[in-house]
Amino acid sequence: MLALIDATNIVELAYMAASLLFILGILKLGKVKTSKQGNQWAAYGMALAIGATMLLLVTRGDWDPRDGEWTYQSHALAVGAMALGSAIGWWMAVKVPMTSMPEFVAFFNGLGGAASMFVALAEVPRAAERSHTLAFEGADFAIAVSLAVLIGAVTLTGSLVAYAKLAGKLNKSRIGPLGSQGVNAMLGLACIGLAVWGGFFAETATHLWISNGLLAFCSLLLGVGLTLPIGGADMPVAIALLNSYSGIAGMTTGFILKNNLLIVAGSLVGASGIILTQIMCKAMNRSLSNVLLGGMGEQAGGGGSKDEGYTKVKSTSGEELAAVLDAATSVIFVPGYGLAVAQAQHKVRELAGLLEKKGCQVRYAIHPVAGRMPGHMNILLAEADVPYEQLYELDRINDDFKNTDVVVVLGANDVCNPAATNDPKSPIAGMPVLTVWDARTVVVVKRSLASGYAGIRNELFQMDNSLMFLADAKKALEDTITELKAL
Amino acid sequence: MTLCLAIAAQTAEIAQAPAAHAGGSMPFLLVGLWVLLLSVFVGFEVIQKVPPTLHTPLMSGSNAISGITIVGSLYCVGNDYPLSAGILGILAIVCAMINVVGGFVVTDRMLGMFSAKGGKK
Numbered sequence: 001m002l003a004l005i006d007a008t009n010i011v012e013l014a015y016m017a018a019s020l021l022f023i024l025g026i027l028k029l030g031k032v033k034t035s036k037q038g039n040q041w042a043a044y045g046m047a048l049a050i051g052a053t054m055l056l057l058v059t060r061g062d063w064d065p066r067d068g069e070w071t072y073q074s075h076a077l078a079v080g081a082m083a084l085g086s087a088i089g090w091w092m093a094v095k096v097p098m099t100s101m102p103e104f105v106a107f108f109n110g111l112g113g114a115a116s117m118f119v120a121l122a123e124v125p126r127a128a129e130r131s132h133t134l135a136f137e138g139a140d141f142a143i144a145v146s147l148a149v150l151i152g153a154v155t156l157t158g159s160l161v162a163y164a165k166l167a168g169k170l171n172k173s174r175i176g177p178l179g180s181q182g183v184n185a186m187l188g189l190a191c192i193g194l195a196v197w198g199g200f201f202a203e204t205a206t207h208l209w210i211s212n213g214l215l216a217f218c219s220l221l222l223g224v225g226l227t228l229p230i231g232g233a234d235m236p237v238a239i240a241l242l243n244s245y246s247g248i249a250g251m252t253t254g255f256i257l258k259n260n261l262l263i264v265a266g267s268l269v270g271a272s273g274i275i276l277t278q279i280m281c282k283a284m285n286r287s288l289s290n291v292l293l294g295g296m297g298e299q300a301g302g303g304g305s306k307d308e309g310y311t312k313v314k315s316t317s318g319e320e321l322a323a324v325l326d327a328a329t330s331v332i333f334v335p336g337y338g339l340a341v342a343q344a345q346h347k348v349r350e351l352a353g354l355l356e357k358k359g360c361q362v363r364y365a366i367h368p369v370a371g372r373m374p375g376h377m378n379i380l381l382a383e384a385d386v387p388y389e390q391l392y393e394l395d396r397i398n399d400d401f402k403n404t405d406v407v408v409v410l411g412a413n414d415v416c417n418p419a420a421t422n423d424p425k426s427p428i429a430g431m432p433v434l435t436v437w438d439a440r441t442v443v444v445v446k447r448s449l450a451s452g453y454a455g456i457r458n459e460l461f462q463m464d465n466s467l468m469f470l471a472d473a474k475k476a477l478e479d480t481i482t483e484l485k486a487l
Numbered sequence: 488m489t490l491c492l493a494i495a496a497q498t499a500e501i502a503q504a505p506a507a508h509a510g511g512s513m514p515f516l517l518v519g520l521w522v523l524l525l526s527v528f529v530g531f532e533v534i535q536k537v538p539p540t541l542h543t544p545l546m547s548g549s550n551a552i553s554g555i556t557i558v559g560s561l562y563c564v565g566n567d568y569p570l571s572a573g574i575l576g577i578l579a580i581v582c583a584m585i586n587v588v589g590g591f592v593v594t595d596r597m598l599g600m601f602s603a604k605g606g607k608k
Contacts, residue, residue, distance in 0.1 A: 022552055023529055029548050030537040036598040039548050043591040046555065053558045057565050074573045078564040081577045082557075085584025092585070093592035098600075101593070105547045108554075108589045111582040115556040118579035122563040122572035129569055140516045243546055246553040251523065253559045258515040264526045265555035271530025272549045276542060368539055375542030382600040388540050 007059035014052035015261040021045030022265050026272065032388065049261055050082075098383045099340050102373035103166035106159045106239055109246050113155025116249035117216060120148035120256060124198075124212045128205035134212075135200055142199035144255035149212065150191055150219045151249040157223030159242050165232055166239075166372050172228065178221060179228035181293065187222040191215060230291065233414060235372045237280040237291045244273020276374050283368035283394075285430040310449050310457075316467035318479025321408075321443055324467075325351075325480070326487050328405035328441075330361040332397065334434055335377045336370050338411015338446060339473050345384035347477035348410065352386070354484055363390050365397045365407075365434050367415035394432055401438035409436060409444040409460075411473045417458045427456060442466040445476045544597050551590025557583035 022045045028038025057075070089108070096104045123145050127134045135142040164170035177183045198211030230238045247269025254262030281288050316324075325331060333348055352362045364386065370377045378391060392400075401407065409416055412434075419426035420433040436442050437460055444466060460466055469476050537545055560583050562568075563576025 019526075023533065026530075026545070026549060026552075027533045029545050030534065030541060032538065032540060032601060035541055035544055035601065036595065039544070039591060039594045039598055042548060042552055043595075046552070046557075046587055046591070049555065049558050050561070053561045057561060060565075074564045074577075077573075077577055078561060078580055081580040082584050085581040086588040088581075089585040089588030089590075090592055093589040093596065096593065098597075101543065101547075101597070104589070104593065105543075105550060108547075108586045108593070109550050111589075112550065112553040112556065112586040115554065115560055115579040115583035115586065118575045118582065119556055119559040119563055122560075122568060122575040122579070125569040125571040126567070138516070240546060243550050243553070246550065250553050250556045250559075253556055255516070255519050257559050257562055258519070259558065260519065260522045262555055262559055263519055263522045265552050267523050267526040268530040268533075269549045269553040271527045272534040272545065275531060275534045276546060279542075366539065373543055374546060375539050375544075378540040379543045379597055379600070382540075382597075385600075388601065391540065393539055 007056060011052045011056040014048055014055075015259075018045040018049040018052070019261055019264040021048065022268055026268060049265075098380065099343055100167065101379060102235070102239065102371070102376060103163045105373060106162040106166060106242065109239070109243055110156045110159030110163065112246040113152045113159060113242075113249050115152070116148050116246070116253050117152030117156060117219075119253045120145045120152060121212060121216060123256060124208050125205075128208045131203055131205075133200050133203050134198060134208070139200070141256065143195075144252050145212075146195035146199050146215065148249055148252040148256060149216050150195065150222075151245055151252060153216050153219030154223035154226065155242055155245040155249055157220045158227040158238075158245070159223075161224055161227040162230075162235060162238050162242060165227075165230075166235060171232065173231075174228060175224065178225045180225075181229075184222060184225045187218050187225060190218045191222060194218060226292070229293065232372070233369070234284075234291045236369050236374045236376070237277055237284075237288070239373050240273050240276035240280055241288075241292075242273075244270050244277060247271075247273055280369060280374055283432065284428075285432060310462050312462045313449065313468050314466070316443060316469050318469075318476060319483045320467070321469060321476075321480045322483035322487060324406055324441055324443065325355060325360075325408075326358070326484060328355075328360055330404045331355055331363075331406045331408065332392075332401065332404050332436075332439070333362070333364045334370075334407060334409045334412050334416055334436055335364065335366070335381065336410060336412020336415060337372060337376075338413075340371055340376065340380055340411070342411060342473035342475075344410065344472075344474035344477050345380045345386075347474055347481065348381070349384040349386050351477055351481050351484070352390075354481065363392055363397065363400075365394070365401075365436075366391050367394055367412070367434055370412055370415050394434060398435050401435050404439040405441065407436045407439040407442045409442065409446075410477075411446060413446070413458055414456065416460060417456060418460055418463075419456060419458070422459075436460070437463050437465065440465065443469055445469045445471065445473050447472055540601075544594050544601075547590055547597065548594040551587055551594060554583045554587035554590060557587055 021041050025038045025042030028034040127136050130136050134145050173179055194211050194215040198215055202208045202211045247266045251263050251266025355362050366377050416434045416436045418437055420428045420431045560576050560579030564573045
């Protein structure tokens with residue numbers, strides 16, 4: 001027992017406690033009641049890990065101020081860098097509007113990948129110092145360094161592309177040659193070659209820097225190339241997967257630094273990302289490779305603004321919708337990305353409140369891939385204080401549509417497209433969709449008749465029992481609320 | 488072929504370095520692989536049945552945890568590492584801290600919306 005009382009061992013024990021806090025934190029994060037506490041526990045785990053590491057570095061003499069000028073400045077700089085990073089992170093997190101959450105999660109994720117890449121690259125000068133290949137601590141070490149550079153870099157640029165796509169700043173599936181599968185394959189091969197050169201053959205400082213620098217460069221390009229072809233509607237999958245990558249990158253740095261805490265935390269994140277990815281793919285009835293090779297939406301001209309030849313569309317207005325809702329005893333709202341764009345979540349809540357006061361049953365049907373990240377709609381509605389008991393998942397509500405008076409589709413499209421069940425040739429054939437057309441009346445609130453991200457025509461718009469309310473979701477709901485109050 | 492030989496030669500070179508694994512304990516690679524195996528398993532088990540409501544917070548919370556590389560980046564500014572590594576380390580620290588603090592705070596904000604609602608009931 002006494003042998004344990006030694007700075008290194010105390011730090012190791014603190015790491016163990018931090019790992020435990022991460023595991024318990026994620027466990028609690030998975031239950032609605034304890035989720036907030038779970039997040040806090042994970043944050044405590046992180047604080048403990050950082051504190052313990054600083055203790056280790058100081059006691060081990062790594063951060064000894066007497067040990068030369070550079071180190072003295074370096075750890076002051078390190079503390080300053082931590083403060084700077086924390087301040088930026090805090091500021092961004094507090095400032096972000098809830099609707100931009102998907103892109104900021106992607107952005108933060110990219111920085112995690114960047115950190116892993118930098119940590120791995122920091123081993124390059126150590127090898128150069130020794131005039132040795134990166135395998136100076138073993139072949140596994142060299143492989144871990146190359147993998148961390150590769151995965152970290154792919155996470156960084158992949159997440160930045162995802163960020164740009166989610167923020168609506170980028171909707172191309174190609175940038176120059178980047179984005180084609182052939183170029184990706186070439187970049188992948190180049191990465192393998194550079195990793196082998198940089199890991200096992202380069203011995204001089206110049207060679208080490210060139211090989212690993214090029215490896216980082218090619219990996220950065222690869223990250224862009226891999227994420228570009230993924231369509232906007234598939235972004236929930238992409239984000240979940242990139243989240244997983246950032247964990248895997250962290251895990252590989254654990255093998256570089258021989259640190260179990262990094263391995264535990266990294267692989268927890270990696271595993272959670274993979275599971276979420278799987279759930280998202282299942283929700284779209286598509287395989288992961290199909291999503292990754294992507295291009296479905298983009299090729300079909302996703303987000304096009306033509307009317308696409310709908311002939312018997314019946315338009316409606318706030319006045320009519322108010323009358324329809326007034327007569328209804330059961331209403332289901334189907335939110336989609338349009339709701340997020342219009343920031344209309346509070347208006348839905350207000351309308352729902354009015355309806356409930358009149359004794360109408362109000363529910364919300366949430367498709368697993370509605371929105372741009374896993375669980376996007378849940379977050380959005382939670383912001384507007386919609387009780388989560390009113391949120392229903394696809395398989396819990398699909399049978400109820402036929403007993404429902406009115407379904408109001410708010411800025412959703414592909415998730416309630418009958419082609420998924422009726423048309424085996426449709427690109428979304430077999431994808432589980434909300435069968436809103438079973439309801440007595442369907443009102444689709446949408447800005448235009450343009451197709452959604454998947455770029456597919458939606459027959460729902462001209463079904464006999466459906467009415468189109470062509471307006472911004474917020475505006476439409478405001479009109480309806482005013483009319484309903486006037487009734 | 489030469490490639491395989493080079494890798495094999497270097498592996499052998501390392502294996503012969505006696506100081507690396509003094510005392511006959513397991514080399515770190517094996518320990519690490521054990522830890523990896525078990526934590527992936529724990530990760531799958533823990534996350535398997537999370538309700539969709541919590542997908543976003545789970546993702547952004549675990550995203551914050553992936554900022555654990557902060558620990559690694561702190562090592563890089565230690566004495567073992569030359570100046571250029573220290574610079575990379577500083578960059579890594581800034582990135583990782585944004586990820587950690589931003590991730591946890593954003594998650595807390597999201598979850599605050601859930602619990603605020605629970606409180607009203």
